Amino acid sequence: MFINDVEQCQWIRQKFETPGIMKITNEEKRNLLARLVRSTRFEDFLARKWSSEKRFGLEGCEVMIPALKAIIDKSSDMGLEYVILGMPHRGRLNVLANVIRKDLEQIFCQFDPKLEASDEGSGDVKYHLGMYHERINRTTNKKITLSLVANPSHLEAVDPVVQGKTKAEQFYRGDNEGKKVMSILVHGDAAFAGQGVVYETFHLSDLPSYTTNGTIHVVVNNQIGFTTDPRMARSSPYPTDVARVVNAPIFHVNADDPEAVMYVCSVASEWRNTFNKDVVVDLVCYRRSGHNEMDEPMFTQPLMYKQIHKQVPVLKKYADKLIAEGIVSLQEFEEEIAQYDKICEEAYTESKDKKILNIKHWLDSPWPGFFTLDGEPKSMTCPPTGIPxxxxxxxxxxxxxxxxxxxxxxxxxxxxxxxxxxxxxxxxxxxxxxxxxxxxxxxxxxxxxxxxxxxxxxxxxxxxxxxxxxxxxxxxxxxxxxxxxxxxxxxxxxxxxxxxxxxxxxxxxxxxxxxxxxxxxxxxxxxxxxxxxxx
Incomplete structure (x- = not known):
């Protein structure tokens, strides 16, 4: 209700107040379940194989992977060709695996304890660096390019970097309306409310020489920042209130309701394509483990985590729902799990060959010809630059x-x-x-x-x-x-x-x-x- 544009408000009302507006086909439900399987089982696989390693997993917000893919699918269907993502460490490996489609063996080999500190991918590096991939979007059968920008531990510092990269891509493609190139920013709730660069980035969003014609912001709102609860982390009711300064619509959605999440992500994509303005999807969820998997959250949030331990995972909730509706059978669901587990096991076997580790998998931009000129090595000398x-x-x-x-x-x-x-x-x-x-x-x-x-x-x-x-x-x-x-x-x-x-x-x-x-x-x-x- 804070948006001061009648047309925009009416557009939102029609999307949410029209009876029966949220329709999802059985095929879309099966696809959503398959994506949830991949998101959940990827985290489970890492937990089984590397139980004492930090993962910064997505447990409690597994729906983020289907959410990002829904945004990309809808945007691709509307003509988008290039998506540039920025995000912190939470869920980054899952995004690399199941959204960007980084080879699983490339991810798994970075957990090798034999890696030296000087090796690419050792230590925390696997949660920081980027990835670039061109592929066919299976939902739309259109070519899509995905780039995940490197972000070394500074949470929201990546936001304006993503906008600069997006602005440059739009400039060189002549994409003045942002119909071909778009940015997606993933945030944590505490950082979104607490870091000033978020506010700075929002205030650049509609300036003529800086706009990228709308960014879709996805907030993983697990209602805690490391060990700090919201009462100590912000003064506003919602972590997303900072987005109100630019009249961006903010859609709060229950992350345990995957179909509602998919609909909201579709609406957010349509909004950005229609009005060329920022939009926020607030995934209200929880964090099943501590800040990292070695941390004990009961030290500081005992009552909260007593409730979380009782929480049924979203995959089981949604699978039971579809099985009860007769949309999938228990056997089909178990086969989907077994199929992805097999993919992970095969990649794990392949990952034991250290030779497959490749630096090019960390680049968030292709640099063809950077070190050569017409096939020959570039000279390190500076040619004369005088002019008449x-x-x-x-x-x-x-x-x-x-x-x-x-x-x-x-x-x-x-x-x-x-x-x-x-x-x-x-x-x-x-x-x-x-x-x-x-x-x-x-x-x-x-x-x-x-x-x-x-x-x-x-x-x-x-x-x-x-x-x-x-x-x-x-x-x-x-x-x-x-x-x-x-x-x-x-x-x-x-x-x-x-x-x-x-x-x-x-x-x-x-x-x-x-x-x-x-x-x-x-x-x-x-x-x-x-x-x-x-x-």
């Missing part, structure tokens, strides 16, 4: 004029532009003009330049003025650097929200996707492409 004097003069001249007609600039700015023109004629260059010439020469070479940060359009010291404002017409602006040459690369210059942590993460991740040839600058932090060394 007449090109510098041309850039300086454009920087000193207003290249559009019927545009009134401020009188004080006219004096600044006149001073620039004099410097260009006299071959004298100050810092602001040098920056203009450096960026302009890159644009000439087809290198996209994006300048981002607090007040970067004008410049903190009133020196830059890369965006000119008409003094008589509201929001009528001119960016002279986009008028240098007919076939130049685009120049993006954009003020950010007053965010230092979030916007830096987002922006540098856009730079990471820039194929190491474009230039991305955020505030005073410079991320240079290989062809921008002379800066």
């Amino acid at each position: 004097e007449d090109m510098l003069c041309h850039i300086g001249t454009v920087a000193s004029t207003v290249p559009v007609s019927d545009f009134k600039i401020h009188g004080g700015l006219s004096r600044i532009l006149k001073s620039r023109m004099e410097m260009t004629k006299n071959r004298i260059v100050d810092w602001a003009l040098a920056e203009y010439m450096a960026f302009g020469s890159l644009l000439k070479e087809g290198i996209h330049v994006r300048l981002s940060g607090q007040d970067v359009e004008r410049g903190t010291f009133s020196h830059r003025h890369h965006v000119l404002h008409d003094q008589d017409v509201d929001r009528h602006t001119c960016v002279p650097m986009n008028h240098l040459w007919p076939n130049q690369a685009p120049y993006t210059v954009c003020n950010s929200s007053l965010s230092e942590y979030g916007v830096l993460d987002l922006h540098l991740c856009i730079g990471e996707k820039a194929r190491y040839r474009d230039l991305y600058i955020c505030g005073s932090s410079i991320y240079t492409g290989l062809r921008a060394n002379y800066l």
Whole structure:
């Protein structure tokens, strides 16, 4: 009810208040049960084979795997081609196995006690690094690319990184409406409420130069943070209340009701596709074990865990329901379990060969040709980057004029532009003009330049003025650097929200996707492409 848009509110009412709206076919129910089997039995298998290892398992929220797959299925059906995920450690191995489809033997071999500290995948690394996979979505028979972004133990720090990666993918695909590329962020309830970068990321969500056209947030709300209960963890009624600042709808759903979860995930996908805005799915669940499997939660939450120990697992609840309805038989259910257990056992046998451990399985982006150029190793030397004097003069001249007609600039700015023109004629260059010439020469070479940060359009010291404002017409602006040459690369210059942590993460991740040839600058932090060394 906090959403102040009548159309959006009415859309939500129709999705939830129309009688009989939540319909799910028998085939969809069987598919949901199979996904629950895989989610649950994967955790059970790890618990049996490595009983003394930390797993950060999903027990108590096994429905998260079918939930993510439902979001991906629905989005793929609506034309989505690329999903970028960010998440903490809870359930990460399960997501890698059953959503991204990382080879099980690759996951299992990282539990090998013989791995040295220097080995990829040893210690906690298996809960941190990423994965990239292109495959066919079996539900829609469409190609889908999935990328899970690396996140070394900092919980919500990955949020703006995912947004930067998504923004970059959308930019290079020309996906201005986010119909092909989408981000999904998985959160824990305590971190979602407690970490400021969540708030910063939400406030970037609808800014013109930062938006990724809507993110689907999935909160694993197990109602505890390590050993801290909600009464000590937040001041708001719900952990998801921070999302209200951007009028994002928040759907609270019982994680022990898998069919309701599937419906809510479908609605969330439709919302994002319809309104291009963020949406939150709050999976209200529990954590069956301690923070990790070696921890004893009864030390600090004895009454809570007495109740949890009585809780029937969601797989058994749902299987009993479908068997009672005659949708599946007990034999079919047991065969589904036996089939997946066999897959895990075979992968476990394969995992004993340490040679299969492969670093490429940890990359969350493909880097084809990063170390080579036309098949040959790249030179580590920097080639000359000088450019002709007449090109510098041309850039300086454009920087000193207003290249559009019927545009009134401020009188004080006219004096600044006149001073620039004099410097260009006299071959004298100050810092602001040098920056203009450096960026302009890159644009000439087809290198996209994006300048981002607090007040970067004008410049903190009133020196830059890369965006000119008409003094008589509201929001009528001119960016002279986009008028240098007919076939130049685009120049993006954009003020950010007053965010230092979030916007830096987002922006540098856009730079990471820039194929190491474009230039991305955020505030005073410079991320240079290989062809921008002379800066």
